[in-house]
Amino acid sequence: xxxxxxxxxxxxxxxxxxxxxxxxxxxxxxxxxxxxxxxxxxxxxxxxxxxxxxxxxxxxxxxxxxxxxxxxxxxxxxxxxxxxxxxxxxxxxxxxxxxxxxxxxxxxxxxxxxxxxxxxxxxxxxxxxxxxxxxxxxxxxxxxxxxxxxxxxxxxxxxxxxxxxxxxxxxxxxxxxxxxxxxxxxxxxxxxxxxxxxxxxxxxxxxxxxxxxxxxxxxxxxxxxxxxxxxxxxxxxxxxxxxxxxxxxxxxxxxxxxxxxxxxxxxxxxxxxxxxxxxxxxxxxxxxxxxxxxxxxxxxxxxxxxx
Amino acid sequence: xxxxxxxxxxxxxxxxxxxxxxxxxxxxxxxxxxxxxxxxxxxxxxxxxxxxxxxxxxxxxxxxxxxxxxxxxxxxxxxxxxxxxxxxxxxxxxxxxxxxxxxxxxxxxxxxxxxxxxxxxxxxxxxxxxxxxxxxxxxxxxxxxxxxxxxxxxxxxxxxxxxxxxxxxxxxxxxxxxxxxxxxxxxxxxxxxxxxxxxxxxxxxxxxxxxxxxxxxxxxxxxxxxxxxxxxxxxxxxxxxxxxxxxxxxxxxxxxxxxxxxxxxxxxxxxxxxxxxxxxxxxxxxxxxxxxxxxxxxxxxxxxxxxxxxxxxxxxxxx
Numbered sequence: 024x025x026x027x028x029x030x031x032x033x034x035x036x037x038x039x040x041x042x043x044x045x046x047x048x049x050x051x052x053x054x055x056x057x058x059x060x061x062x063x064x065x066x067x068x069x070x071x072x073x074x075x076x077x078x079x080x081x082x083x084x085x086x087x088x089x090x091x092x093x094x095x096x097x098x099x100x101x102x103x104x105x106x107x108x109x110x111x112x113x114x115x116x117x118x119x120x121x122x123x124x125x126x127x128x129x130x131x132x133x134x135x136x137x138x139x140x141x142x143x144x145x146x147x148x149x150x151x152x153x154x155x156x157x158x159x160x161x162x163x164x165x166x167x168x169x170x171x172x173x174x175x176x177x178x179x180x181x182x183x184x185x186x187x188x189x190x191x192x193x194x195x196x197x198x199x200x201x202x203x204x205x206x207x208x209x210x211x212x213x214x215x216x217x218x219x220x221x222x223x224x225x226x227x228x229x230x231x232x233x234x235x236x237x238x239x240x241x242x243x244x245x246x247x248x249x250x251x252x253x254x255x256x257x258x259x260x261x262x263x264x265x266x267x268x269x270x271x272x273x274x275x276x277x278x279x280x281x282x283x284x285x286x287x288x289x290x291x292x293x294x295x296x297x298x299x300x301x302x303x304x305x306x307x308x309x310x311x312x313x314x315x316x317x318x319x320x321x322x323x324x325x326x327x328x329x330x
Numbered sequence: 331x332x333x334x335x336x337x338x339x340x341x342x343x344x345x346x347x348x349x350x351x352x353x354x355x356x357x358x359x360x361x362x363x364x365x366x367x368x369x370x371x372x373x374x375x376x377x378x379x380x381x382x383x384x385x386x387x388x389x390x391x392x393x394x395x396x397x398x399x400x401x402x403x404x405x406x407x408x409x410x411x412x413x414x415x416x417x418x419x420x421x422x423x424x425x426x427x428x429x430x431x432x433x434x435x436x437x438x439x440x441x442x443x444x445x446x447x448x449x450x451x452x453x454x455x456x457x458x459x460x461x462x463x464x465x466x467x468x469x470x471x472x473x474x475x476x477x478x479x480x481x482x483x484x485x486x487x488x489x490x491x492x493x494x495x496x497x498x499x500x501x502x503x504x505x506x507x508x509x510x511x512x513x514x515x516x517x518x519x520x521x522x523x524x525x526x527x528x529x530x531x532x533x534x535x536x537x538x539x540x541x542x543x544x545x546x547x548x549x550x551x552x553x554x555x556x557x558x559x560x561x562x563x564x565x566x567x568x569x570x571x572x573x574x575x576x577x578x579x580x581x582x583x584x585x586x587x588x589x590x591x592x593x594x595x596x597x598x599x600x601x602x603x604x605x606x607x608x609x610x611x612x613x614x615x616x617x618x619x620x621x622x623x624x625x626x627x628x629x630x631x632x633x634x635x636x637x638x639x640x641x642x643x644x645x646x647x648x649x
Contacts, residue, residue, distance in 0.1 A: 057465070159348050161580075162632060164624035166587030167605055171617055172356065174609045262474045266587075269476045270594060270606055282476075289480060289595070293495075296484045303477035311472035318468075 048247075051323040058319020061312035068309050072118035079112055095297055102297040104287065114302050117279035122309070124194055124280070125261040131199035132260075133253050136206025137245075143207070144214025145237055154211070161204045169263070172197045173272045190274050194267060198260050206252050213245045247324035251317055258313035265306050281306050338636050342629050349625040354399065357618055358392035399618070408619040413611050418619045422601060426623065429600030433589050436520045440527025445567075447528070448535030453562055455540060463532065470529025475588045479522045479595040486518065493518055496597045519596045523588055534577045538570035572642045579635030583628050 042050070052058055095102045101110035143153035173193060180189035217223065218241065226240050265282025267273035269289075274280050276287060281302040288298030390398070402409060408418035451463040487495040494515045542548065543566055551561045590602030597603065601620050608616035 159345065159352070162345055162625070162628050163349060163352070163583075164586060164621065164628050165583050166590055167602075167621050167624045168353070168356075170590075170606065170609055171621065175356070258472065265474060266476065266591060269474075270591070272606075272609070285476065285480065292480060292483055293488045296488065299477075299480045300484070303474075303480060307469075307473050307477060310474070311469055314468055314472050 048320075048323040052319050055319040055322060057315045058323075061315030061319070064308060064312040065316065068118070068305070068312075069122065072115055072122060075115040076112065076119075079115060101301040102295065104284075104295075104298055110284070110298065110301060113279040113284060114281065114305060117281055117284060117302070118305060120191070120274065120278060121261055121264060121280045121282070121306070124191065124198075124264045125257040128195045128198040128202070128260040128264075129253050129256040131195060132203045132256060133206055133249060135199060136203035137210050137242075137249065139203065140207035140210025141214055141237060141242070141245075144211035145218060145233070145241070150211070153207075157204050157207050160201070163201065165201045166263075166266070169197055169201060169267065170270065170272050173267060177272075186275060187278055190278070194264055194273060198263050202256065202259070202263075206249060206256075209248055209252060210245055213248065214241060217241050217244055251321045251324065254313060254317035254320055258310040258317070261306065261313075262310055334640050335637055338633055338640075342633050346625065346629050349629070350400070350403075350622055351396070353618060353621045353625070354396045355392070357614060358395065403622075408622075409615040411608075411616050412613045413608075413616075418615050421604060421616060422619060422623060425599055425601045425604050428598055429586075429589055429593065429602060432516070432519050432592070432598060432600065433523065433585060435516075436523030437527055437585070439520060439524030440531050443524070443528035444531030444535055448532040449539060449562065449567060451532065451536045452539035452543065455543075464536075467529045467532045470525055471533075473526075475522055475526055475591045476595060478525065479518070479592060482518045482522060483595070515596075519592045519598055522592050522595075523585070526588055527585065530581060531574070531578065534574045535570065538573055539566055542566045542570050572639065575638050575642065576635050579631045579638075582631040583624075586624055586627060 101114060104110060104113070139153055139157070143150045143157075176193055176197075177190065180193045183189060184192060218236075223236060223240055226236050231239070264273060264280065265285065268280050268282030269286045271286055274283050276283060284302040285299050288295065288302075291298055399409070406419060408422070410416065411418055411421060414421070447463055451460045454460050483495065486493045494511075496515075548561060548566055551565050552558070556565075586602070589600065590605065592598065593600040593603040594606055601623060604616065605620040605624075608620065
């Protein structure tokens with residue numbers, strides 16, 4: 024390391040190509056060991072749920088009562104459930120949905136939060152009413168309300184979109200509607216300070232309209248903290264979905280999301296602990312790696328923390 | 331100070347009203363019929379169902395019901411449960427103490443763990459100890475509470491037989507032995523929530539202390555020759571705790587969310603368990619009341635945080 028550092032200062036510095044903000048951030052990010060580990064683990068899990076079902080085969084729906092509640096074996100690396108279904112196949116298939124819910128819900132929440140935050144921050148007249156609404160949402164009891172919303176709208180959405188898509192849409196929407204507030208606050212605060220800056224004034228002087236100032240000049244400066252919030256939000260959304268499913272108010276049992284597998288397995292803790300341990304561990308590992316990535320991004324994207 | 335508190339209290343009332351309104355509208359406009367349970371039973375003739383609807387006041391439009399419900403609220407009357415036919419207020423009175431006890435003790439456990447750990451982590455920044463503590467706290471708030479709960483049950487109840495499997499709600503504390511039983515069955519629910527709280531508090535305390543450690547007043551204190559221990563505890567920790575108070579109070583909704591899950595896993599008879607059960611049974615009056623209680627708790631703790639913030643930091647009060 025020591026020799027590398029001296030050569031870097033002595034020779035390479037001169038020839039180094041110009042670095043952009045994002046390549047700079049990436050450079051810092053790759054120095055963060057925990058964040059890189061998180062990135063590799065997350066990539067592995069995502070690839071596993073994307074391609075795993077084709078390689079491992081089986082949809083985890085074949086019932087075989089002769090092998091019910093078996094512990095991990097060579098044929099069934101994660102064991103089987105009470106109907107003898109292969110848990111590895113179920114975990115792989117369910118993981119797709121858990122991850123999809125996490126990402127979609129966050130995209131929605133971020134879009135909503137950014138819209139409200141930038142309107143409130145840019146147009147002074149709307150600031151007060153919009154922030155009142157944000158504060159109101161922030162003081163709602165989130166999980167209880169989620170449970171109630173899911174329960175109330177479940178049947179209707181099921182009948183319109185079918186059981187799987189209907190519940191997917193509902194859970195994604197409900198998570199988004201109760202989680203946009205922190206992003207809105209963050210974006211608003213950034214807008215309030217950025218719109219006073221000289222470069223915005225300069226843009227206005229050359230005749231840029233509001234829309235162009237917002238999208239071309241201010242939003243790019245807001246993206247880094249939003250990206251960090253979004254990353255960590257995905258972990259939160261995955262936990263929320265599995266909590267709902269774990270309480271019996273999420274996906275039905277033929278859609279084996281990780282939380283749902285835990286809900287089904289919770290009654291067999293004494294005879295088949297493997298049933299809850301493997302999917303639970305998956306949730307833990309994916310959320311942990313997402314949190315590490317988010318933390319690494321925060322350090323990497325913050326110019327003040329760069330050395 | 332008195333005026334400050336009154337002002338905060340007055341702001342809290344419209345917030346609560348708005349929350350009850352949102353909750354009530356959602357429940358009232360939902361496509362689900364509160365009497366669907368009766369509807370599924372073919373033995374109930376349509377006229378009888380109409381009569382039940384009328385007796386429960388369900389034939390009024392929702393805004394009339396909202397005003398009636400608010401009126402009842404002022405008299406401490408939440409209506410009657412559709413299922414058990416007992417007053418909702420009684421159900422809540424039975425269960426709220428259990429929830430508050432578990433959540434409260436877990437909070438204290440969390441703080442007792444987090445204070446020294448967060449402090450050491452900040453003072454020894456970037457040491458091996460700090461990195462280990464940070465990794466563990468990250469793990470702590472990445473584990474969903476339901477998974478921690480299930481793992482604790484598998485280890486301590488199923489494998490080791492040290493602790494009872496589920497919470498016995500009929501247990502009355504009368505003598506030393508039943509007190510011991512009560513403590514033993516409370517260990518796991520409190521541990522699950524306490525460890526989660528501890529992980530979050532540790533991060534808050536560490537990052538706040540890191541903000542304060544390089545400040546001028548710390549250097550002044552050190553240069554006066556004050557013992558480092560006194561500098562850290564009396565000067566830095568005290569000042570760092572001011573924002574922590576707010577952050578901790580803002581985390582309250584999350585904590586009650588965790589309480590719902592924990593009560594469900596261990597069958598603790600608290601209001602979270604009541605909520606899940608009433609939702610599954612379609613018992614609207616109980617659901618509305620429990621949601622209201624949760625909203626009150628959240629608003630109340632935010633208020634406490636604001637007032638504490640004012641007490642701790644005089645600059646806030648006078649501005």
